[in-house]
Amino acid sequence: MSSQTRQRAVLVADGSRPHLSGELERLEPVVARHMDIVGRVLDLTGGTIPDEADLAIVFGGDGTMLRTAHLMGERQLPVLGVNLGKLGFLAHIRPDKLEAALPTVCSKHACIVEHLMFDCSLARQGKLVETTLGLNEASVLAGPPFSMIDVQLYVDAELATTYSCDGLIVSTPIGSTAHSLSAGGPILRKTLQAFVILPINPHTLSNRPIVDSADRVFELSVPKPNEGTSLVVDGRLMANIQSGDRIRIARSRATFKQIDIPGQGYYRTLREKLGWGGQLRE
Numbered sequence: 001m002s003s004q005t006r007q008r009a010v011l012v013a014d015g016s017r018p019h020l021s022g023e024l025e026r027l028e029p030v031v032a033r034h035m036d037i038v039g040r041v042l043d044l045t046g047g048t049i050p051d052e053a054d055l056a057i058v059f060g061g062d063g064t065m066l067r068t069a070h071l072m073g074e075r076q077l078p079v080l081g082v083n084l085g086k087l088g089f090l091a092h093i094r095p096d097k098l099e100a101a102l103p104t105v106c107s108k109h110a111c112i113v114e115h116l117m118f119d120c121s122l123a124r125q126g127k128l129v130e131t132t133l134g135l136n137e138a139s140v141l142a143g144p145p146f147s148m149i150d151v152q153l154y155v156d157a158e159l160a161t162t163y164s165c166d167g168l169i170v171s172t173p174i175g176s177t178a179h180s181l182s183a184g185g186p187i188l189r190k191t192l193q194a195f196v197i198l199p200i201n202p203h204t205l206s207n208r209p210i211v212d213s214a215d216r217v218f219e220l221s222v223p224k225p226n227e228g229t230s231l232v233v234d235g236r237l238m239a240n241i242q243s244g245d246r247i248r249i250a251r252s253r254a255t256f257k258q259i260d261i262p263g264q265g266y267y268r269t270l271r272e273k274l275g276w277g278g279q280l281r282e
Helices: 018-032 062-072 095-105 266-274
Strands: 007-013 035-041 055-060 079-083 111-124 127-134 137-141 149-155 158-165 167-171 194-200 210-213 218-221 230-233 236-240 246-260
Touching (some): 018 095, 055 062, 062 127, 127 236, 127 246, 137 246, 149 167, 158 167, 158 194, 167 218
Parallel strands (some): 007 035, 007 055
Antiparallel strands (some): 111 127, 111 246, 137 167, 137 230, 149 158, 149 218, 194 210, 218 246
């Protein structure tokens, strides 16, 4: 972080959830003792991040952090997350620890860790239909009538394989502890520059997830989609998929900038948040 005396912060929370906006109001004086507050954003779908803001302080859980990343778009500010949710992989500062953390955030001792984001686009009959920025994952889901689909995977324009499955997830390292983990995927350290490709319930005895470089371009196609087959990015429906559609997933120029406070190690986070590596006890 910059060593300037006063950072300029925008405060972000989901205004549709009263307890989150209430915590923002309660903790705003705490932030104001250390930083200049240049705005509040309580609308995570149509709000605007002030141009003069140096960083964003987000009150909520990982879902609120994810929606804030989407709201910022290509101009990603450093983000400090105050955890008011459950897990808190991205929003990891507890409210009672905020005041103690702010002097570090305002000093040169705070570190900004940049995380991989991706651009996902959908082309239909050779024309671009839609594109969006993602942080966690892009998923092709079979949908109603819930029969398996064939998903073709291309890597750098070369056909890699065809999966018969209930869907396919292409995940970033940040997303590897989200939907991908629930579907049996590996955990990637958040700073790795790689994607995980993971079929959901594949009809095979030899399936393994693939981890490949983020410098590759991944394309997906569903020759015979179901009526409800859809493309979902970070939990949001992007489009219903038709035969012949081409989905392209590639590294974005934007990166998610997380303010890292010393003392919260990576494996400690896995151990405490996910109960990873726990020993059997009587």
